[in-house]
Amino acid sequence: MRRPIMTSAAFLSQPSALATRNDGKVAQDLLDTLAAHANECVGMAANMIGIAKQVIVFDDNGTARAMFNPRITAQSEPYRTREGCLSLIGERETTRYRRITVAFDDMTFAHRSEDFAGWTAQIIQHEIDHCNGIVI
DSSP states (O other): OOOOOOOOHHHHTSOOBOOOGGGHHHHHHHHHHHHHTTTTOSEEEGGGGTOOBSEEEEEETTEEEEEEEEEEEEEEEEEEEEEEETTEEEEEEEEEEEEEEEEEEOTTOOEEEEEEEHHHHHHHHHHHHHHTTOOO
16 A cells, blocks of 8 residues: 655654564555655655654665665675655765675565665665664
């Protein structure tokens, strides 16, 4: 189900709780909401739809994917960039990494680790910041 976008910086700046197997509907709502905003958004975290759980979705080269409890376990090649967010007005400067490794639970709650690079890595880093209450 498509959900309204949360715009409260106070809410978005709070770290999210770990997701559980019961949060599958959260991921589906995020995927639906991301699809509805595909012309202006490439990733979302659950707090962007008002749910303080560590769930993210992102465009992975044309395929929408979901992750539960994502954690960056390795990063390399830092660079500075400016990013916007569907929840906030304007852009902000931040440091990102061209290559990252992410540990996460998939839709079946199997634990996985995967490497990402470039634009997809940047999207994931932004959404993990949301999970941690970091507003970019």
